[in-house]
Amino acid sequence: MINILTFIKSTLRLIKKRMLLCFPYGGGFVATRNIEKISEIIAYIISLMGGKAYSKTQIVKLLYLIDVVSSRRTKRPLTGISYRSYYYGPYSNDIEDALRMLLEQGYMMGDKRITGDGKPYYVYTLNAIPHFNQLNASERSLISECVKPLLKLSLDQLL
Secondary structure (H helix, E strand, O other): OOOHHHHHHHHHHHHHOOOOOOOOOOOOOOOOOOHHHHHHHHHHHHHHOOOEEOOHHHHHHHHHHHHHHHHHHHOOOOOOOOOEEEOOEEEOHHHHHHHHHHHHOOOEEEEEEEOOOOOEEEEEEEOOOOOOOOOOHHHHHHHHHHHHHHOOOOHHHHO
8 A cells, every 4th residue: 555645745746747637536526515514624634734824725735635535545535626727736716715714704814925026825824623514533534644744844845
C-alpha cells in the first residue's frame, strides 16, 4: 500500500504540471452539493492547522487532495464538490459559498491582506467548529490522515 504522504506529494506535482484533471472521481460519480458539509470540513481542516489558514488556495488544495484520497479508497469523494480547472489548480464555487457561510455565521474571520506585489489574499481564523452533523468519525479520521502529514510541508510546497 502506498504511503499517503507520498501519494499526496505526487498528486501535488501532477496538479502543478497541469497533468491531472480536476475530477478525481471515476465510475460516473456525480457531485452533490452540500454546503453545510463542505463548511464543516473546511472548519475541521483549519482546526487541524492550528486554527489558521493562510490562503484560500491552501484550503482548496487540501479539499481536493482529501477528495482524491477518498476517491481512491472508497470510489467516492468525501466533499461532493464539483471541481473545475483554474489558474492554480482545481477550484469550485461551492468552496466560496461554504467560506461565505462560515464567515457570515461567525464561525471564522477573514482578514484581507496584500502581498508584496499588491495582490489581495485572506487569512482565515477559526472561531468555532460548526456542528452540522454532516461528518461521521471515519470521515473525520480520513481528513486528519490527509491533512496532518501536509502540515509538515511549507505553504509554497503545498501550493
